[in-house]
Amino acid sequence: IKYPKDFAPNLLSEDYAINFDFIIVGAGSAGSIVAARLSEICEWNILLLEAGGDPPESSEIPLKWSLALNTEYDWKFLTEKEDNLFKGLDGEVCHIPRGRMLGGSSSLNVMLHIRGTKFDFDKWETMGCTGWDFNSVLPYFIKSENFTDTTRFDPTFHGKCGPLTVSPFESPDPAIQTISQAAELMGLTNVKDLNKIDRTVGYAMSDSTTRNGMRCSTLKAFLIPNSGRPNLFVAKYIRVTKILIENKKAIGVEFVTKTGEFKTVKCTKEVILCAGVVMSSQILMFSGIGPADHLKEMCIDVVTDLPVGHNFQDHIAFFGLVLSDRKDRPISKIAEESTKLRKDTFDLISKGISTMGLTGLISFVDTKRASGNPDIEIMKIRYSYNTTKTLNTFRNMFGFSDEMANVYNELNMKSDIILMIPISNLITKTGRILLRSKDPLSSPKIIANYLSDQEEIDTMVKGIEFVVEMCKKKPMTDAGYIFEEIVFPNCEANCKWGTTDYWKCAIKNVATSIFHSVGTNKMGAISDKTAVVDPFLKVIGIDCLRVIDSSTMPALVSCNTNAATMMIAEKGSDIIKKQYGK
Numbered sequence: 315i316k317y318p319k320d321f322a323p324n325l326l327s328e329d330y331a332i333n334f335d336f337i338i339v340g341a342g343s344a345g346s347i348v349a350a351r352l353s354e355i356c357e358w359n360i361l362l363l364e365a366g367g368d369p370p371e372s373s374e375i376p377l378k379w380s381l382a383l384n385t386e387y388d389w390k391f392l393t394e395k396e397d398n399l400f401k402g403l404d405g406e407v408c409h410i411p412r413g414r415m416l417g418g419s420s421s422l423n424v425m426l427h428i429r430g431t432k433f434d435f436d437k438w439e440t441m442g443c444t445g446w447d448f449n450s451v452l453p454y455f456i457k458s459e460n461f462t463d464t465t466r467f468d469p470t471f472h473g474k475c476g477p478l479t480v481s482p483f484e485s486p487d488p489a490i491q492t493i494s495q496a497a498e499l500m501g502l503t504n505v506k507d508l509n510k511i512d513r514t515v516g517y518a519m520s521d522s523t524t525r526n527g528m529r530c531s532t533l534k535a536f537l538i539p540n541s542g543r544p545n546l547f548v549a550k551y552i553r554v555t556k557i558l559i560e561n562k563k564a565i566g567v568e569f570v571t572k573t574g575e576f577k578t579v580k581c582t583k584e585v586i587l588c589a590g591v592v593m594s595s596q597i598l599m600f601s602g603i604g605p606a607d608h609l610k611e612m613c614i615d616v617v618t619d620l621p622v623g624h625n626f627q628d629h630i631a632f633f634g635l636v637l638s639d640r641k642d643r644p645i646s647k648i649a650e651e652s653t654k655l656r657k658d659t660f661d662l663i664s665k666g667i668s669t670m671g672l673t674g675l676i677s678f679v680d681t682k683r684a685s686g687n688p689d690i691e692i693m694k695i696r697y698s699y700n701t702t703k704t705l706n707t708f709r710n711m712f713g714f715s716d717e718m719a720n721v722y723n724e725l726n727m728k729s730d731i732i733l734m735i736p737i738s739n740l741i742t743k744t745g746r747i748l749l750r751s752k753d754p755l756s757s758p759k760i761i762a763n764y765l766s767d768q769e770e771i772d773t774m775v776k777g778i779e780f781v782v783e784m785c786k787k788k789p790m791t792d793a794g795y796i797f798e799e800i801v802f803p804n805c806e807a808n809c810k811w812g813t814t815d816y817w818k819c820a821i822k823n824v825a826t827s828i829f830h831s832v833g834t835n836k837m838g839a840i841s842d843k844t845a846v847v848d849p850f851l852k853v854i855g856i857d858c859l860r861v862i863d864s865s866t867m868p869a870l871v872s873c874n875t876n877a878a879t880m881m882i883a884e885k886g887s888d889i890i891k892k893q894y895g896k
């Protein structure tokens with residue numbers, strides 16, 4: 315892989331004679347797309363600043379996705395403690411990983427490619443985001459895509475000419491067939507394509523952002539193929555600390571180098587923040603754009619009073635539903651079958667087939683059977699026999715405490731374990747990002763405020779109960795998948811497995827983020843006091859400054875967030891081109 319040439323040495327030595335038209339902050343899911351699309355206009359000079367460098371080799375291989383977590387390639391954000399959550403997590407706080415490298419979180423994520431429903435985007439429109447209803451955003455999903463599965467290709471909702479390769483995930487796990495049969499008995503149908511226009515509920519194997527079995531991040535799809543353009547300059551290990559603003563107009567940015575030197579660079583047209591849900595808000599606040607009372611508390615001069623950092627939303631997943639795969643077999647047989655299944659999975663990779671191992675099956679459920687939009691997403695992950703302890707899986711992936719991880723590791727030493735993971739889509743209360751200190755290199759405070767509302771907890775419990783009922787259906791019991799009745803250290807001894815009290819206590823221990831945080835620079839009408847950017851993604855009240863990333867989502871989509879973020883970047887780039895008559 316030939317990564318983009320690093321412009322940072324020229325930037326630091328000021329050895330260049332270029333007038334930058336646009337400065338893009340962050341080369342993540344959104345930033346890489348915006349840089350590629352804007353640099354299509356050859357008279358525009360684009361400077362893309364990224365706090366990280368090239369991704370590690372392991373990030374290429376989907377099965378190795380988690381190796382970059384908790385390393386230099388991850389921002390490793392943490393939430394604050396919550397009274398009623400995270401008790402089984404390390405330090406009783408929740409991990410919010412984000413990619414810190416070219417490609418950003420698209421170089422770190424699990425690659426599931428699910429766009430969201432018609433309901434999701436039509437809701438954005440009703441929230442004041444004119445031009446962001448489903449019919450208006452669909453062309454941008456299609457524009458990015460090169461959909462490889464010819465058997466399911468339908469030009470009304472798939473694309474063939476885009477740079478982003480989208481391929482089906484495959485898995486040899488026989489449990490997928492069994493769970494599908496159980497799902498049918500629960501009234502779900504195989505929708506075959508989770509991105510089809512009328513999909514609401516149902517199940518299917520997910521599509522993925524992969525190409526020939528390898529990760530297809532926005533770095534790979536958009537940035538690398540265009541990094542030879544003479545008008546695109548990519549500077550690595552440059553961390554932007556604030557936006558330079560004169561008379562309420564953005565004119566450039568301040569940044570800090572790897573060695574701690576602070577410098578500035580200017581542009582003639584616009585600064586575009588694509589630094590993601592946490593850092594785009596932090597940069598705005600350090601620039602004097604944010605809630606006036608909070609900025610004053612931090613002794614930052616207020617340029618404009620906007621609700622930056624509010625509206626933090628995320629998907630919470632429950633990790634307490636664990637099935638064993640023992641079937642009264644001797645351990646030697648369990649080990650033999652597990653090894654074979656692992657081998658079959660690795661064989662797929664050598665054939666260039668996309669696999670995320672023993673996962674990929676996704677179901678969407680409307681437990682209330684009311685709105686028509688799913689309130690629960692269900693993921694399934696199988697962990698091979700006797701692997702999670704060595705790989706420290708539960709601590710690394712989901713931030714479990716050692717004590718909690720040990721409970722799961724013990725089960726994994728008896729057989730493969732299958733986690734059935736309900737993820738709640740219902741959000742009634744939002745969280746908030748605040749500056750922790752005046753130090754621009756500090757990590758902000760993330761007040762998660764997850765599941766702080768009774769309706770949210772009730773929905774999660776409904777999701778859990780749905781999964782329990784599904785896993786007790788005949789195909790599952792016939793196949794020998796049995797629930798492990800986990801005793802959580804913080805729950806009362808008489809809290810019986812399967813009761814509502816048990817689930818509520820289990821939620822306090824092992825409900826945590828499934829990495830979909832969005833919303834902290836909310837898009838809305840200019841008149842909307844809760845909005846930070848308008849429907850053209852312009853920061854309200856400031857000229858020449860936009861935010862184009864996951865932080866602008868007014869409401870979380872009812873699925874994984876990468877596809878919707880990429881769509882925002884495609885549409886945002888088009889909005890800019892149109893504004894300048896290009």
Ligand SMILES: Cc1cc2nc3c(=O)[nH]c(=O)nc-3n(C[C@H](O)[C@H](O)[C@H](O)COP(=O)(O)OP(=O)(O)OC[C@H]3O[C@@H](n4cnc5c(N)ncnc54)[C@H](O)[C@@H]3O)c2cc1C
Pocket residue numbers: 339340341342343344345363364365366411412413414415416417418419420422423424425426427428552553554555588589590591593594597828829830831863864865874875876877879
């Ligand atoms: C572990 C994990 C798994 C996930 N799995 C999935 C999945 O399977 N499917 C899915 O749809 N979604 C998934 N997501 C979510 C999805 O990847 C994100 O919603 C999406 O990538 C967000 O894109 P973004 O452009 O807003 O931010 P990012 O992609 O995070 O990009 C922000 C970029 O800005 C850079 N940056 C930040 N601050 C600065 C600064 N001060 N100066 C310069 N550069 C800066 C960062 O280093 C980064 O490169 C996952 C996320 C994670 C973390």
